[in-house]
Amino acid sequence: MAVIHILDDAFEAGAAMAQLLSRRRIAAERGAKPVAGTHVLVASAAAEAGLGGARGLTDLARGAGAKSIMVVSEGAAAFGVVEEMGGRVLRVALPRSGQPALRDAGLMTLVDMIAGQVQGMVAADPATGELIDLANRVARTDVTVFINGPTGSGKEVLARTVHAASRRAAAPFVAINCAAIPENMLEAILFGHEKGAFTGASNANKGIIRAAEGGTLMLDEISEMPMGLQSKLLRVLQERALTPIGAQAEVAVDIRVIATSNRDMEEEVRERRFREDLFYRLNVFPLATRALCERPEDIPVLACAMVRRHAPAGQPLPMLTPDAIAALVAHDWPGNVRELENVIQRALVMQEGGRITPNDLLIRAATPTVTRLMARAV
CATH class of the missing domain: 3.40.50.300 (P-loop containing nucleotide triphosphate hydrolases)
Incomplete structure (x- = not known):
């Protein structure tokens, strides 16, 4: 079984990450030392500093057989990702806990980044x-x-x-x-x-x-x-x-x-x-397989994965607001996952300020009004 190891028991976001990963059938261990067979090592910036910096963390990951490392800095104003070592090390800025909506969206995106390295199919249902x-x-x-x-x-x-x-x-x-x-x-x-x-x-x-x-x-x-x-x-x-x-x-x-x-x-x-x-x-x-409307718990994680897949490279990753996620879950999705992917791609065109709101989703995209809005956005 693929194993994610979350370093540092004091890591504030660690418990939430472990819970979200378990919903996606991915094992997540927590503790000061990664177990053998770890695929992805997740560490707080404080844990990295306690190991003497990037070299110490890399040595620890290598000893456990980890293929990639994620270093998470909590308390950021916005979600952000920086790649190092050809993408083998990802430095992730997680919004502060005083902004629960941004933080929850950031956690969902972070978990999707982790899960995407060990699991091809996205699911939470x-x-x-x-x-x-x-x-x-x-x-x-x-x-x-x-x-x-x-x-x-x-x-x-x-x-x-x-x-x-x-x-x-x-x-x-x-x-x-x-x-x-x-x-x-x-x-x-x-x-x-x-x-x-x-x-x-x-x-x-x-x-x-x-x-x-x-x-x-x-x-x-x-x-x-x-x-x-x-x-x-x-x-x-x-x-x-x-x-x-x-x-x-x-x-x-x-x-x-x-x-x-x-x-x-x-x-x-x-x-x-x-x-x-x-x-x-x-x-x-x-x-x-089942229709998307029959598995509503899959909708937020699929939407998050599609935002990551289709967001323009080199730009900050937009976040889905809680209201946008609620609107997605409420839709009946006659076109299933393909329709959801179309909606997310349109939302990435429409969004401003790094936030995808219900108005950006344009779920009923066949109407003339929506067509005019899309033309104006482009």
Whole structure:
């Protein structure tokens, strides 16, 4: 398990950080000496000084195997981050406790920075945490995984979480959207082809499946795959081998398959739009993502992560106000996580003074008034 060690028991923000990290299924230890296996070492500026400065803190981190260090200075007027040693050391200014709204927003951002170094999927909702636990458990094996859930609910992020936690993490993760490629091209793209196999095949191509050799192949929206190709995919899953178009011999493949769909697959099978034998071959270990409105506790941490991801480099990081977070949680999010990301990107354009307020969110962005506001802001 990934471990965060918070140095110095007297660190005022330490307990709050440990609690927020635990909600994201990340273990956080506290004490004067980091435990072996620490991934990120978090220290107050006072603790760093007590160790004789940056060199002493770096030596302590190296001894525990920590990959990165965060030094937190409390009592700042605003949240700020400075990178040192190529990003391996981050110096974070945390707003003073007399400004609870700014401090809470700063703590949330700080925890997101820490969590982002050890966990790919952002979550605070208990059910989402259980889903991540399941993903980490299935990652220990090579069984085929089927992820079902609404569009934009994080199916690919979950698939990448499985890949990153598996023995195949150093090998390719290759994703293909079965709905986005014309039917007459999908077979060649998936299985590859020999030179001259068809008109326009001036060069051989090994195809997407073999491109994932040793790693993970994600077949996104598998329910859109034509019936004719479904039987060929079934053979790949059964035999772990394929025959490129125009070839005479099979080629062995070593891949882990993760398939996704936003459809009711049992209904697709009943209506004979999807092969039953292929569905059961894919549905060895089912995982399900949920609509964003069904997991409101995930919304603040996702929003915070997106602010960090999309904020302009080299500028102070804007903070979401409590009222803005309340407005985000109250929205029904028909577009799920993708819609939330759009809203955050608009808010970063609209915000002023380093604070994102409800007026900056422009959640109902389809209205002419909002369009005029966005044009004026740009």
